Amino acid sequence: MEDAEKVSKLTPEQDVLLWTTLASGFTQNMKFKEAIDAFCEMLVSGIVPNNYTYAGMVNACTSIPALELGKQIHSKVIMAGLEEDVSVGNSLVNMYMKCSSMLKDALKVFRGITSPNVISWTSLIVGLAECGLEQEAFQAFEEMRCIGQQPNSFTFSRILGLCGTIKSQNQIRELHGYIAKTNANKDIVVGNALVDAYAGSGMVDDAWGVIRTMSHRDAITYTSLATRINQMGYPEMALNIINNMYDDDIKIDGFSMAGFLSASASLGAMERGKQLHCYSLKSGLSSWISVSNGLVDFYGKCGCIKDAQRAFGEISEPEVISWNGLIFGLSSNGHISSALSTFEDMRLAEIKPDSITLLVVLFACSHGGLVDLGSEYFHSMREKHGIVPQLDHYVCLVDLLGRAGRLEEALEVIETMPFSPDALIYKTLLGACRFHKNILLGEDMAKRGLELNPSDLAFYVLLANTYDDSGRSDLGEKTRSLMRQRGLRKNPGQSWMEIRDKVHLFTAGDRTHPQINEIHQRIELIITEFKDRGYSCESNEDTLYHSEKLAVVFGLFNAPSTAPIRIMKNIRICKDCHNFITNVTLLVDREIIVRDGNRFHCFKNGECSCRGYW
Structure with missing residues (x-):
């Protein structure tokens, strides 16, 4: 960009094309302030922006994000009579969808575009999906098809991603049929999206079926599949996908390496994880932050905390995920003091904790018996860190108090928190009742939990064990008999x-x-x-x-x-x-x-x- 600026200043006759190119160059190079400065300088020079100039400036506002500045540029678009232009309209739809909580602004701009193209429709669909309006996104997709606008590969990939998110198997199959009819499945981007959607909805065989029909596969194809299979709880199957990549002569990249390290961590496969570590060093992938974070997570979950600390130490600029992985590794391995001091080191490094960080810190306090310190961390989340406690944080607080025997306080937390209790929080307090042999409260927690989920056998098992540990094995056996009568079977250890x-x-x-x-x-x-x-x-x-x-x-x-x-x-x-x-x-x-x-x-x-x- 420095060279581009020099050339532009040496050009005697500067026009709208030159300024637009310069501003776009700044935006593409993530220099948004410079892009806006170039736009302002252009206006001062008396050169009138065109539709592409305005579209580029709106995109810069989206990336920052800067909604108010985007609105000012929108007003200039209206004054210039370009509000119906498709390129400007597309940028504005995208900006309002990503930067504004007012959905009507984006819809108003979209409806004002004279001839919305595939980018217009895709921006609308993606925006609706990201706002959690799944059905509206599907309706927009159907409307797009009805007016004869052919979706492109990006449209298909995003709508398939939405199907995978809500695990709508019927819609995935319907979309697959439409994609096959339009020959869009020949595009590797669409093929990869189909693989991810099927695997994300638990249809692994269908995902493999798509892979077998693809004329070309890449690292994304197999990374998506391996990640989804690992999330389903089959880490060994996920690791076996390495063989398929080898057979297709596809090299492991940073994203797939992070996925395979995660599978190794889930399985506790120390040897395979070490082999992946060696490969990452030889191939240069260890410089990827995702791979480094994966190594911290892998070694921490395999109980090799010194190796986890070494992997963390080799990260030049640790991010919040890096710190979270190390803190969790330390706390889950029993190094509670080190975990909490690492949290303080993170704050000294001016890395802002996120909700996961505080969840891990509460976990450390709970498993270290630090009930007062844990309560202090919980109650300071909003004021000190700007983090609103979520249901998971309340579960941790209940666990913290329950382990310490403060059962009435834990019950008060459940009854006064700003969320509807779920089965997990009742199970957490029931487990504490078992440990402290409080049958009455344990029965109450089991009753409340089973009202939410009558088929959750964990309540029967925990309640039966509570009776056993309190010397009422007769009631324990009666509870197990009731569980068997209802056709519930405990998962084998x-x-x-x-x-x-x-x-x-x-x-x-x-x-x-x-x-x-x-x-x-x-x-x-x-x-x-x-x-x-x-x-x-x-x-x-x-x-x-x-x-x-x-x-x-x-x-x-x-x-x-x-x-x-x-x-x-x-x-x-x-x-x-x-x-x-x-x-x-x-x-x-x-x-x-x-x-x-x-x-x-x-x-x-x-x-x-x-x-x-x-």
Whole structure:
């Protein structure tokens, strides 16, 4: 742009085309103030802007964003008699949709365009969708088709994205048929949007069907699919997509690398994550902020907090996502003080916390037993950080108070918060009632929760356990019987671990693993040794072969002797298994790291990093 400015100043006869080109150049290079200055200088010079000049200035106002300035330019458009021009109208529709809360302004401009083109309609559709007006966006799309305006690839991709967001399977199939009839599916942008829409709605087979019919595929094709599959809870399937990219000779880029690191983090696949890290270093992808953030998240979720800190330290300019990942990694691994001091470091670095940051900080306080500090953070969110607490923050506050035994305060939070309670917040307080053996309040929470969702078996399980822990096993069995009568079945506890790049899965009560007999025998020998040494051991027939016990014992005689045993579990670890693993680390000099459905437990020398707050 410096060279462009020099050339423009050396030009003896300056016209509207020169000034428009100069202002557009500034806008394209994200120098919006300079673009507006050039526009003002043009007006001072007596040169009359044309429709393209005004369109470019409106686009600059949209990017800043600067609604009031955009309105001033709009008034000049009207005075110039260009309000019906399609290029100016398109820019104004886009600006009002993105910068104004008044939808009528955008609609008024759109209706004033003499012959709206595909860009006009697409701007309207996208704007309606981003305002949460899904049905109005679909109606606009139908109106566009009815008047004979052919959608382009961007229109199709955005309307398909909307279908994926609201998970409307019928509309996706209908759109797919229309796209096929118009041969628009030959465009890779449309094909990728179809893949993402199908996968986002849970129709993975249909997504693969689209991929097989595409004449050309790229990194976006597979990144969309892998991301959606990982979000559905199938991280190993997501990681297998790397093989498809290899077969199609498509290189992993920064976006797909971040997605695969996320899948590795979900699965706890340490070896595959490290391989991806090596590839990112060799290919230069480690300079991408999304990849760096993915590495912080991956190592934190695999219990390698030093590696997470190292990955964070290599980011030249950490953003809020980077800090959130590190704070969560520290807190979930039991490093509560470090997590909170990292939050203070973030503020000193003048990085503005977002709602996720405060959620993670509240999580840290809850799992560290810092009830007063956590309450202080919660009540200062709005004043100190300008963040309005959302329902998730109230759930954390209830968890914080509940763990500390302040059950009445937690109930008051639920009854006075500015949101309708959901099932999760009732489950959170019910879990606290179980821990503190408060049957009456626990029954009330279960009743309220089941009124919202009668088929949520977590309420039955938590209530039954509350009865058991309070010495009323008769009521516990009655609750489980009621659950069975209603056809509800508890999801089996599953644990898995990776050894030599292979994932071994264990399910409670399952005997399909080739070493299962040896594992059972070893568990029984270990418990016998516990009793001989006088260790606390409460194993019963129901918990004797829980999945985490199977995984730990398998790891003892299969994992390298110097390496920590790393185990992932789909639900929260039970008290019996927690005691079992704690005692195991008194028998053997091994570190055992368990990531359950709630947090990390790092067992070593008869102690756990959770310090009982689990």
